[in-house]
Amino acid sequence: MKKILLAATALVALSGAANAASFSDAYVLQIGGGNVSTQEQIGSYHDAETSQFGRKNDAHVVQTGESNDAEVSQHGFRNDATVTQFGYKLDAEVSQDGALNDATVTQAGFYSDAEVDQDGFDNAATIAQFGSADAFVTQDGSWNEAMVIQTGIAHFATVTQDGKSNEATILQAGFGNDGSVDQYGSRNDAWMVQVGAGNSAMVSQTGYKHDAVVTQFGHGNSAYVTQR
Numbered sequence: 001m002k003k004i005l006l007a008a009t010a011l012v013a014l015s016g017a018a019n020a021a022s023f024s025d026a027y028v029l030q031i032g033g034g035n036v037s038t039q040e041q042i043g044s045y046h047d048a049e050t051s052q053f054g055r056k057n058d059a060h061v062v063q064t065g066e067s068n069d070a071e072v073s074q075h076g077f078r079n080d081a082t083v084t085q086f087g088y089k090l091d092a093e094v095s096q097d098g099a100l101n102d103a104t105v106t107q108a109g110f111y112s113d114a115e116v117d118q119d120g121f122d123n124a125a126t127i128a129q130f131g132s133a134d135a136f137v138t139q140d141g142s143w144n145e146a147m148v149i150q151t152g153i154a155h156f157a158t159v160t161q162d163g164k165s166n167e168a169t170i171l172q173a174g175f176g177n178d179g180s181v182d183q184y185g186s187r188n189d190a191w192m193v194q195v196g197a198g199n200s201a202m203v204s205q206t207g208y209k210h211d212a213v214v215t216q217f218g219h220g221n222s223a224y225v226t227q228r
Contacts, residue, residue, distance in 0.1 A: 024063075032057075057096075065090070120144075133157070133172070163188075177216075188227075196221075
């Protein structure tokens with residue numbers, strides 16, 4: 001009788017442990033050759049989707065916490081995408097169409113949204129979010145580089161690059177900062193730093209080899225830069 005009770009207790013305990021880290025979904029679709037996809041989910045209610053069409057694309061997703069979503073779509077050759085999520089209700093989406101594009105998304109916190117859309121050749125995008133923020137990077141062309149790093153709450157950042165060899169960096173710390181960089185052309189460079197609360201900045205570059213630096217410390221500052 002004691003053995004039966006012990007066995008029943010162990011079964012209930014194991015069942016409870018399984019239910020504590022369950023209800024996650026993982027989907028992988030690969031069409032082509034030499035594609036690699038890894039998905040690791042720790043926690044509950046995660047959703048990870050990877051689709052790869054082409055050759056030698058790499059996609060890696062790690063989800064820890066609860067209710068995180070990650071989607072990676074790759075079309076082409078030797079594209080590389082890495083999504084790492086630690087927290088609650090994080091959302092990341094990476095879309096790559098072309099060759100040798102690289103995207104890295106790191107999220108630690110809650111209710112953050114990150115999206116990377118790359119169309120072309122050898123573009124690189126990095127989004128790192130620590131807290132709760134939104135970031136969107138769109139790259140169309142070749143050799144463009146974009147980096148967004150957000151620490152704090154309620155930040156919003158967008159980078160749009162259309163052309164070749166453009167570089168954009170947005171760094172945000174504090175609360176509720178809003179920054180955007182639009183680059184159309186080639187060899188444009190934009191650097192934006194926002195530390196504080198409620199700051200707003202926009203950089204628009206069209207043409208060849210423009211340089212812009214915006215630095216904001218404090219509260220409620222606004223800056224607009226247009227280069228043509």
